[in-house]
Amino acid sequence: MTVFADNRHERDDRLEAAVASLRDIATELRIGILVTRESPQSFTVTVSPLVPFGMTREMDETVDM
DSSP states (O other), X not given: OEEEOSSHHHHXXXXXXXXXXXXXXXXXXXXXXXXXXXXXXXXXXXXXXXXXXXXXXXXXXXXXX
């Protein structure tokens, strides 16, 4: 799922809601959740087998921007 936000408060609230909405799926699949920053205002939140079960990891794709 993609999350867009224009300020820090909006970003934090929306990312928290996105992670919470995927928690049941991640638990059922026994994998973690990956939050990827695509730009300063855009994030992708997914369940990922690359993240250990019970964990949420962050990745920043804007490093090379």
